[in-house]
Amino acid sequence: MPPASDTTAVVLLSGGLDSSTALAWAIRQQGWKCHTVAFDYGQRHRVELEAAARISSSMGACSHRVISVDLRSIGGSALTDDVDVPMDAHDDSGIPVTYVPARNLIFLSLAAALAETLAASRLVIGANIRDYSGYPDCRPEFLQAFARTVNLGTKAGQSHERQLQVVAPLIDMDKAGIIQLGLKLGVDYAQTRSCYAPQADGRPCGHCDACHYRQQGFEQLGMLDPWR
Amino acid sequence: MPPASDTTAVVLLSGGLDSSTALAWAIRQQGWKCHTVAFDYGQRHRVELEAAARISSSMGACSHRVISVDLRSIGGSALTDDVDVPMDAHDDSGIPVTYVPARNLIFLSLAAALAETLAASRLVIGANIRDYSGYPDCRPEFLQAFARTVNLGTKAGQSHERQLQVVAPLIDMDKAGIIQLGLKLGVDYAQTRSCYAPQADGRPCGHCDACHYRQQGFEQLGMLDPWR
Numbered sequence: 001m002p003p004a005s006d007t008t009a010v011v012l013l014s015g016g017l018d019s020s021t022a023l024a025w026a027i028r029q030q031g032w033k034c035h036t037v038a039f040d041y042g043q044r045h046r047v048e049l050e051a052a053a054r055i056s057s058s059m060g061a062c063s064h065r066v067i068s069v070d071l072r073s074i075g076g077s078a079l080t081d082d083v084d085v086p087m088d089a090h091d092d093s094g095i096p097v098t099y100v101p102a103r104n105l106i107f108l109s110l111a112a113a114l115a116e117t118l119a120a121s122r123l124v125i126g127a128n129i130r131d132y133s134g135y136p137d138c139r140p141e142f143l144q145a146f147a148r149t150v151n152l153g154t155k156a157g158q159s160h161e162r163q164l165q166v167v168a169p170l171i172d173m174d175k176a177g178i179i180q181l182g183l184k185l186g187v188d189y190a191q192t193r194s195c196y197a198p199q200a201d202g203r204p205c206g207h208c209d210a211c212h213y214r215q216q217g218f219e220q221l222g223m224l225d226p227w228r
Numbered sequence: 229m230p231p232a233s234d235t236t237a238v239v240l241l242s243g244g245l246d247s248s249t250a251l252a253w254a255i256r257q258q259g260w261k262c263h264t265v266a267f268d269y270g271q272r273h274r275v276e277l278e279a280a281a282r283i284s285s286s287m288g289a290c291s292h293r294v295i296s297v298d299l300r301s302i303g304g305s306a307l308t309d310d311v312d313v314p315m316d317a318h319d320d321s322g323i324p325v326t327y328v329p330a331r332n333l334i335f336l337s338l339a340a341a342l343a344e345t346l347a348a349s350r351l352v353i354g355a356n357i358r359d360y361s362g363y364p365d366c367r368p369e370f371l372q373a374f375a376r377t378v379n380l381g382t383k384a385g386q387s388h389e390r391q392l393q394v395v396a397p398l399i400d401m402d403k404a405g406i407i408q409l410g411l412k413l414g415v416d417y418a419q420t421r422s423c424y425a426p427q428a429d430g431r432p433c434g435h436c437d438a439c440h441y442r443q444q445g446f447e448q449l450g451m452l453d454p455w456r
Contacts, residue, residue, distance in 0.1 A: 069297040074341045102341035105381045109337045113302045113330035137381035145377040152373050153333045153365035 008033045009122040009167075010115040011061070012107055015051030016194045017214055018126035018170055021182035023059050025169045026124045028185045035118055036061045037111050041100075042072035047202045051193040058191065067110050071100060104137035108146055108166070115164055116156040128170040128178065130213055143168055175217030190226040236261045237350040237395070238343040239289070240335055243279030244422045245442055246354035246398055249410035251287050253397045254352045256413045263346055264289045265339050269328075270300035275430040279421040286419065295338050299328060332365035336374055336394070343392055344384040356398040356406060358441055371396055403445025418454040 009026050013019045013036040026032045038052035049066060056064035104127065111123050127138040136142060147166040151157030156164060170178050182189065194214045195204035204211050204227065218225045237254050241247045241264040254260045266280035277294060284292035332355065339351050355366040364370060375394040379385030384392065398406050410417065422442045423432035432439050432455065446453045 065301055067298055067301050069338070070295055071341070073293055073295050074338065075345050100341075101344040101384075102337055102378065102382050105378060106334070106337045106341060109330055109334045110297070110302070113299070113328075113334060116329040117303050136383060136386055139380065142377065142381040145373065145380050149370065149373040149377045150330065150333060152367065153370040154330050155364060156329075158364055 006121055007031065008118065008120040009035070009124050010111050010118065010120045011036045011124040012111050012126070013038050013052045013056055013061075013064070014126075015048035015053075015055060015192060016126075016210070017175070017182070017189060017192050017217075018128055018178060019052075020055050020059075020126075020187055020189075020192045021178050021185070022124050022126035022169055023055065023061065024182055024185040024187045026122075026167075027059055027061065032122065032124075034059075034061045034124070035063045035065070035114070035120065037114055038064070038066050039107055039110070040066050040068045041103075042070055045193070045196050045198050047195075047198050048193045051191060055191050058188065065114070067114075069106060069110065071103070071106070074101060102137065104135070104142075105146065109150070112150045112154065112164060116154050119156075119162070121162070121165060123164055123166045125166065125168050126170050127168045128173050128175075130173075130175050140168070140171055143171075175213050176220040179217050179221060179223075188226075192227065194227075234349055235259065236346060236348040237263070237352050238339050238346065238348045239264045239352040240339050240354070241266050241280045241284055241289075241292070242354075243276035243281075243283060243420060244354075244438070245403070245410070245417060245420050245445075246356055246406060247280075248283050248287075248354075248415055248417075248420045249406050249413070250352050250354035250397055251283065251289065252410055252413035252415045254350075254395075255287055255289065260350065260352075262287075262289045262352070263291045263293070263342070263348065265293045265295060265342055267335055267338070268294050268296045269331075270298055273421070273424050273426050275423075275426050276421045279419060283419050286416065293342065295342075297334060297338065299331070299334070302329060330365065332363070332370075333374065337378070340378045340382065340392060344382050347384075347390070349390070349393060351392055351394045353394065353396050354398050355396045356401050356403075358401075358403055368396070368399055371399075403441050404448040407445050407449060407451075416454070420455065422455075 009032040011023045011026055011034045013023055026034050036056040038049055040049060053064055115123055143166050151163045156162040194210040196208040196210045197205045215225060237260040239251045239254055239262045241251055251262060254262050264284040266277055268277060281292055343351055371394050379391045384390040422438040424436040424438045425433045443453060
């Protein structure tokens with residue numbers, strides 16, 4: 001088994017604003033060789049899968065994969081079930097119905113398997129403070145515990161020089177700060193997709209949580225979202 | 229969200245000897261209401277999926293699900309790749325080529341999501357000492373770290389009474405001990421499937437690691453494997 005490369009990373013790329021910025025940070029600010037991975041999990045907002053492929057290619061990632069995992073058979077979320085995505089009700093208290101049980105745990109686990117196969121030493125995720133008030137699997141404590149678990153449970157983790165690091169470069173940033181960083185690094189936000197319940201033609205609904213926080217971010221910078 | 233039920237468990241059921249025994253332990257010795265889950269991950273030995281469904285039903289589980297997750301797109305293992313499964317070469321040192329990167333981490337993560345949806349308080353896995361010499365994701369330290377991670381990362385884990393426990397009842401047992409326990413609990417081992425590289429008609433190859441350790445277990449008890 002080859003030693004892990006300090007410059008190779010696997011980046012979780014949903015095609016949204018945060019993960020696209022995290023990818024730009026890894027490639028353009030850190031100079032890492034990045035392999036991107038998206039997940040086809042039965043989400044309503046499937047336009048993000050096409051966006052992820054486009055962004056991976058235009059940012060110069062080494063490879064892009066879509067891993068299929070059927071979270072519909074688990075249920076429990078407005079993002080995969082026949083439960084409605086809430087519109088114009090941006091409640092900051094508690095965990096939203098768009099929470100998908102253990103989603104980041106599942107995605108990070110699959111990405112960790114890919115990192116092991118590719119001998120990558122880093123896993124990059126766009127988790128951030130805006131989300132972790134609502135989603136427990138975006139918290140730094142969770143990400144640290146995950147890294148420890150993966151190193152105990154993988155072949156790679158058994159050797160000190162192949163231990164995997166989980167990197168969340170946006171963890172302390174708000175949406176406006178993330179957009180500023182991305183613009184500096186040349187992210188084309190017109191390519192990114194964030195909406196949880198896009199219209200039939202792929203355009204954003206403009207009313208779900210994801211649309212709301214994205215708009216708020218651009219507004220704080222006195223900008224129009226280039227996607228709209 | 230309903231409180232977790234102390235008597236409800238999700239059991240990882242591959243259809244093999246260990247997981248079938250773990251299910252018998254959970255239903256017949258602990259009296260838990262068990263929901264079983266198997267994974268269609270592109271494995272060569274797909275007969276185990278049919279075995280899992282049969283065993284779940286005959287043991288009286290409340291429900292059985294098959295979750296699809298495409299580990300072939302990750303690669304890195306003789307169980308999913310076009311790499312040959314080793315025959316008649318039972319090397320106890322090091323991690324075997326049948327190791328699937330982060331497999332238990334991925335399966336436990338999906339099962340944890342299901343446990344959250346079903347308000348189950350326990351996750352039962354048939355990991356044991358025979359395997360954890362070779363597979364790092366069968367070690368008790370890994371299972372403990374996983375439980376901590378899942379409780380930090382799920383909605384259920386945020387409330388003390390809904391924390392998930394990971395239970396590995398066979399962790400310290402060898403194959404012969406597992407078979408003895410299962411026979412006491414009425415497991416019909418003729419229904420279970422263990423072989424990594426079954427023949428076209430579903431019969432075991434008799435030469436892979438899984439066949440070898442299974443045969444050894446029955447031989448130690450002076451028995452014939454009822455499957456053969």
